[in-house]
Amino acid sequence: MAAQPKKIIVDTDPDAMAAQPKKIIIDTDPGIDDAMAIFVALRSPEVEVIGLTTIYGNVYTTLATRNALHLLEVAGRTDIPVAEGSHVSITNGTKLRIAGFVHGTDGLGNQNFPPPKGKPIEQSAADFLIEQAKLYPGKVTVVALGPLTNIALAIQRDPAFAKNIGQIVLLGGAFLVNGNVNPASEANIFGDPDAADIVFTSGADVVAVGINVTHQVVFTDADREKLSRSDGKFAQYLCKILDVYFSYHHDAYNIKGVYLHDPATILAAVDPSLMTYTEGVVRVQTSGITKGLTILYNKQKRFGEVTEWTDKPTVKVAVTADAPALVKLVMERLMDS
C-alpha cells in the first residue's frame, strides 16, 4: 500500500502563540498621562495597538478624538484607526465632569497644537470594540483609561462581547483608599458609575487598577529632567506638555512629581507580573454622597443573607505594584523613541 501523505499539523504550540504581540485597543480621554500611556504602548513590542477609542473624562469626547488623532500623527502611526465614543453617560447623562484643571483646557498642557489631518472611522467606539472582539475571540485586550461608557455599551449591545473580549484592563476605582474627585470616588468611576457597575458585573475577564496602586507610581522632577535630556521624539513632545500636570500635582497633593495612572495601567496589560492582584466581586455606588465608590467583596465572610454582591462574577483588583520597575520601563520606552 502506498504511504499516506503526512498530515500537516497547524502550529498551536502555546509558546509560539505567546510570542505573538497581544492585540490591544486603548479606550482613552487624552489627557497628558494618556499621551504618555499611548506612546509607551506604541514602544512596547509585547503589544500591538489595533485601535484607539475615545471617551470624555479629561476632555469632552470630541476633543478626545481630536487629541487621539493628533497623538497618532505625532507618533507617525496614522495606520491605527480611531473610533469616536459616546458623548453622554450610559444613562444618557449630559452633565459630565471634565478634568480640564488637571490636563489643561486642550487636554494636552495648553499647547494648542494644530488640528489633526486625519478623521475618525465611521464606526462608533462600541461597535468597533464589538467587531474586533468578534474578529479575534479571546485575543483582544481593551485597556480602558477613562470612564467606562463605551465598554458598557458594547456589553449591552452584544451579549457575546463579555465572552469574546480577551481581557479588560481598566484604570478605575479607589480600593480602601480615598478617591481623587472626593474622598469616596475616583475620577473614571465617578465619570460614569452605572457603566462601571455594568463592566464589573459583566462576567468578562476584568483587571482593575485603582489609584490605591497608581498613587505609588510617581514620576519625579528628576525623572522629567532625565527625560528632557533625551532627544527621542516622544520624550521631547511630553516634556512640552507635562508642565500643567506637574503644577496640578504640586498644588493638589503637595508632591514634586506626578502620578503615572495611565502608563502604569498600560504596563499592567503589557506585563501583568508588574503588579499583584486579589480577586473578588466589585460593585459601584451609583448615587448619593458616595457616588462612584467601589466596594470589593473579598469573600472572607459567608453572609447569611443574599447581598448585592452574591452570585456576581469576580474580577481581579491590583493590590501592589513594582513602582521602581514601572517607572524605569516608562522612562526606557519613552527615551528610546
Ligand SMILES: O=c1[nH]cnc2c1ncn2[C@@H]1O[C@H](CO)[C@@H](O)[C@H]1O
Ligand atoms: O484630581 C483629579 N480629578 C479628576 N481627574 C483626575 C484627578 N487626578 C487625576 N485625574 C485623572 O483621572 C485619572 C485617574 O483617576 C487619570 O487619567 C488622571 O489623569
